[in-house]
Amino acid sequence: MRNINDTTVNDRYRVPKPKRIGEVPKYLGEVFGNFFSRLFYIFRLVWETKRSMLFIMIFMAVFNGVMPVIGSIIGARIINRLAEVYAGAQLAFGVIAVLLVLQFVYMFINQAVTRLYATVASVSGEQVTNHVKMKIMEKAREVDMVSFDSPDFYARMENANREAGMRPIMIMSSTFSVLSTLISIVSYIIVLFAVSAWAPWLIILVSIPTTIVNFVYKKKNVNYMFFRSKNRRQMDYYSQTVIDKDLVKEVRMFGLGGTFCDKYRASFDEYYRGLRKLRIEECLYGLAAAAVTSAVYCLLYIFLAKGVYRGEFAVGDFSLYTGAITAIGAGVTSLITNTAGIYEGTLFIDNLISFLDEKPTIVPILDEPRHVKRGEGHTIEFRDVHFRYQGLERDVLKGINLTINEGETVVIVGLNGAGKTTLVKLLTRLYDPSSGTVLLDGHDIREYDVEELYDMFGMIFQDFGKYAVTAGENIVFGDLEREAGPEEMKNAAARSGADQFIEKLKNGYDTPLMRYFEADGAELSIGQWQKLAIARAFYSDSDILILDEPTASLDPMAEQEIFNQFNELRHNKTSIFISHRLSSATIADKILVMEDGMIVECGTHRELMDLKGKYYTLFHTQAARYAEEAEKDPYSAT
Numbered sequence: 339m340r341n342i343n344d345t346t347v348n349d350r351y352r353v354p355k356p357k358r359i360g361e362v363p364k365y366l367g368e369v370f371g372n373f374f375s376r377l378f379y380i381f382r383l384v385w386e387t388k389r390s391m392l393f394i395m396i397f398m399a400v401f402n403g404v405m406p407v408i409g410s411i412i413g414a415r416i417i418n419r420l421a422e423v424y425a426g427a428q429l430a431f432g433v434i435a436v437l438l439v440l441q442f443v444y445m446f447i448n449q450a451v452t453r454l455y456a457t458v459a460s461v462s463g464e465q466v467t468n469h470v471k472m473k474i475m476e477k478a479r480e481v482d483m484v485s486f487d488s489p490d491f492y493a494r495m496e497n498a499n500r501e502a503g504m505r506p507i508m509i510m511s512s513t514f515s516v517l518s519t520l521i522s523i524v525s526y527i528i529v530l531f532a533v534s535a536w537a538p539w540l541i542i543l544v545s546i547p548t549t550i551v552n553f554v555y556k557k558k559n560v561n562y563m564f565f566r567s568k569n570r571r572q573m574d575y576y577s578q579t580v581i582d583k584d585l586v587k588e589v590r591m592f593g594l595g596g597t598f599c600d601k602y603r604a605s606f607d608e609y610y611r612g613l614r615k616l617r618i619e620e621c622l623y624g625l626a627a628a629a630v631t632s633a634v635y636c637l638l639y640i641f642l643a644k645g646v647y648r649g650e651f652a653v654g655d656f657s658l659y660t661g662a663i664t665a666i667g668a669g670v671t672s673l674i675t676n677t678a679g680i681y682e683g684t685l686f687i688d689n690l691i692s693f694l695d696e697k698p699t700i701v702p703i704l705d706e707p708r709h710v711k712r713g714e715g716h717t718i719e720f721r722d723v724h725f726r727y728q729g730l731e732r733d734v735l736k737g738i739n740l741t742i743n744e745g746e747t748v749v750i751v752g753l754n755g756a757g758k759t760t761l762v763k764l765l766t767r768l769y770d771p772s773s774g775t776v777l778l779d780g781h782d783i784r785e786y787d788v789e790e791l792y793d794m795f796g797m798i799f800q801d802f803g804k805y806a807v808t809a810g811e812n813i814v815f816g817d818l819e820r821e822a823g824p825e826e827m828k829n830a831a832a833r834s835g836a837d838q839f840i841e842k843l844k845n846g847y848d849t850p851l852m853r854y855f856e857a858d859g860a861e862l863s864i865g866q867w868q869k870l871a872i873a874r875a876f877y878s879d880s881d882i883l884i885l886d887e888p889t890a891s892l893d894p895m896a897e898q899e900i901f902n903q904f905n906e907l908r909h910n911k912t913s914i915f916i917s918h919r920l921s922s923a924t925i926a927d928k929i930l931v932m933e934d935g936m937i938v939e940c941g942t943h944r945e946l947m948d949l950k951g952k953y954y955t956l957f958h959t960q961a962a963r964y965a966e967e968a969e970k971d972p973y974s975a976t
Contacts, residue, residue, distance in 0.1 A: 376684035377513065379691060380506050387469040391462040391510075398455050399514040403521025405448050406665060407529065412441050414658035463507040470506060473694060474499055482700045483768045487728050491696070493567045497689035509683040512676040519676065523669040526662040533645065533659050537638055538666060544634045545670040547627035552678040555620040562612055569609035576602040631667065638663050700767060700788060707787040710794050715744030716779055716881055716912055718765060723774035725764060733772070734760050736935040742928070747913040749923040751956065752932035758916045759800065761932070762884055765914070766795050793819065796880030800887040800916070802871035804862075806854040809840045809870065810847035816874030830877035836869040883913040920957045929953060 384391055416437045478495065485491045527538040563570075576598045579585055589595055639660060646656045702708075723738040735757050742748050750758045763769050764776055767783050776783045783791070796816070805812050813827050813836075820826075827847065831837040843849035843860050853859040862870070875883060915922060923929050924943045931939035931946070931953045939946055939953050946953035 376687050376691070377509070377680065380509050380684070380687060383470060383506050384466055384510050387466045388462050391458070391466075394455065394458055395510060395514040398451070399517040400521065401451060402515070402518035404525065405444070406522050407525040409441075409444055409448070410526075410529075410658055410661045410665070412437060412444060413661075416441065417657055459507065459511060466507045470690065471499075474690075477694050477696060480698055481696050482698050483763070484699070484728055485696060493564075493571070494689055494693045494696075496571060497564070497567065498693040505683055505687065509680055509687070512680045512683070516673055516676045516680070519669045519673045523666055523673070526665045526669070530659060530662045530666070533642065537641075537663065540634060540638070541663060541666045542670055544631050545667070545674065547630060548624065548671065549674045549678075551620065551623045551627055552674050553681065555616065555623075556678040556681055558616055559613075559620075562616060566609045566612065569605045572605040573602055573609070576605065635663065635667060700770060702787060703782070703784045708781060708785045710786055710790040711779070712794060712881060714881070716794070717744055717777075718742040718882075718912070719777040719780075720761075720764075721775045721777065723764065723771045723776060725760060725769065726772045734935050735764070735771075738774070738937060740930070740937060740940075742912060742914070745912060746927045747915070747925060748928045748930060749915045749917060749926035750930045750932060751917060751920060751923055751953065756932040757935040758932055759886055760935075762886060762914065762916065766797070766884065767791055793817075794881045796875045796878040796883045798871050798875045798885045802868065804852070804867050806850070806852040806859070808848050808850055809836075809843060809860075812851065812870045813847075813873045813877050816876075816878035817880075820877070820879055827877060830873045831870075833876045834869045834873035836866070836873045839866050839869075881911060883911055885914070886916045887918065920953075920960050923953075923957075931956075 381392070416434065419434050419437065474495075481491075530538050580589060580595055580598050582589075589598070642656055642659050642663075718741070720738045720740040723735060724733050725735040726733045738761065750761065752758055760769075764771055767776070767786075767788065770784065778786060778791075803815075805815065807815075810824075810827055813830055814820075816830070824847070828837060831840055831847075839862070840847055840849075844858060850856040850859040851862060853861065875885065915926070917923065926943065929939075929941060929943060929946055930937050931951075933952065939949065939951050941949065947957065
């Protein structure tokens with residue numbers, strides 16, 4: 339098992355650990371090089387979103403660095419003047435009053451600027467978050483389907499999406515906070531030099547152990563989070579399964595709630611054990627470092643108190659110098675914490691960089707891609723096509739040779755897992771073959787413009803989309819580029835039979851579906867959702883119609899009605915059906931029987947029935963089952 343301490347955020351950002359002392363400078367150079375590279379990337383994100391935010395942060399860095407020192411000096415002057423009066427000195431109260439007014443002006447300015455900055459930072463932070471979220475969404479829209487089959491890709495996407503919130507603006511704020519702290523520390527060091535030249539350096543020296551603890555354990559915590567990314571995804575999945583409204587009926591009826599709760603606990607326990615160990619170690623080392631720091635501070639306070647006792651400086655100066663010691667110590671601690679936080683944040687930002695660096699491979703192989711000719715028939719050809727999903731050790735498709743001619747209706751049949759849907763994914767270029775070639779109108783399908791290629795297909799997938807928008811929008815999603823009005827939308831609904839239930843909804847086609855966002859959203863049955871998906875296909879002005887189990891959730895009468903409508907829809911179009919109900923195959927010009935990733939039979943219904951092979955067996959088995967059900971219950975077949 340890999341040691342979590344050796345686990346880096348992403349291999350592309352891996353920095354090899356030094357093996358010899360001589361390699362340490364190079365190693366540190368690479369570490370800091372990567373750190374500043376990531377930090378610059380975050381600056382660029384903020385610059386892209388809101389340039390004025392950077393200038394405001396620079397102003398606040400200087401302001402926050404100088405103001406505490408000014409406040410300490412004013413406070414010390416007030417105490418000194420009051421001490422002089424207490425000792426019997428003749429001093430006009432106006433001098434003290436001016437200092438007090440100056441103190442409250444300082445306080446007001448400090449509070450007002452801090453509050454204004456917090457407001458600006460909050461508003462700007464939302465804009466940065468939105469900018470990053472949009473970049474993630476655009477990248478998710480762009481990357482290949484094969485990326486979504488990779489657990490590593492999902493881990494990077496989950497981590498990037500989780501950290502996309504306020505992480506960039508937090509890193510920016512922490513970076514400028516470090517600048518403020520440095521200004522304050524330098525200012526207080528100058529103040530403290532009046533008493534002792536060695537005290538500031540002693541304070542900084544005793545802060546080094548805390549620095550080391552913070553940096554070491556920030557790195558370990560980040561590595562652990564990535565190492566246990568699977569556990570966090572499991573916890574999210576199990577908790578979401580129990581509360582998912584679409585699954586709650588089955589979870590309740592099968593008593594699965596306890597099972598998923600147990601799985602959640604098991605994943606949490608595995609995740610928590612290592613995390614607890616890290617946090618306890620960090621706490622113990624931190625306490626040891628804090629003990630050393632406290633002892634040094636105690637000695638310095640005694641040294642300053644002795645100076646006041648001897649009359650070497652005024653009482654007010656004691657408060658100034660002890661305040662300087664406290665401020666330098668707190669500043670160094672803040673510097674350590676913020677720097678470690680920035681370092682940790684930049685490591686998390688690697689998720690975003692890595693995710694956004696994902697390059698699509700489903701792109702045209704020509705510099706000037708071919709354009710799809712729309713509104714005419716097309717020929718599709720598979721030449722010795724093999725395909726294997728990423729991470730699998732066997733081919734899902736094996737040696738596919740197939741020609742689908744212009745205007746043909748092709749039905750693909752076979753048992754589950756035969757490779758039917760995968761064949762369609764290659765035909766539509768959602769994936770590229772592992773070997774072999776798919777041709778469209780005599781040209782390699784990879785030569786075409788991808789967006790134009792997708793536009794020519796009208797698709798209904800087996801796991802069709804159910805979108806939490808209005809019923810009308812669910813239909814027009816079939817072709818967003820089409821310039822059509824409400825009549826075309828309603829016509830598509832009528833041809834799929836969806837109009838019968840849509841018109842009964844509270845607001846008809848404007849009724850929101852599902853109750854994700856609206857309390858009066860309509861909940862549809864799976865069959866109604868399928869009719870909406872079919873309406874999308876009717877609405878799309880496609881050249882090739884592809885239907886993956888389009889009627890699986892419909893009763894036989896509704897199925898027959900849909901197929902009658904498909905006969906009209908597929909007129910002069912190439913149509914490809916995937917179906918388990920072989921009664922639909924009788925309308926096909928060509929039937930493909932698939933088994934174990936291969937086409938084992940091909941022909942018309944009559945030809946395959948005469949062959950008395952796989953198709954014949956499947957057809958008669960299914961027909962016998964329907965006949966048996968009809969004999970038991972004459973109404974079951976209808």
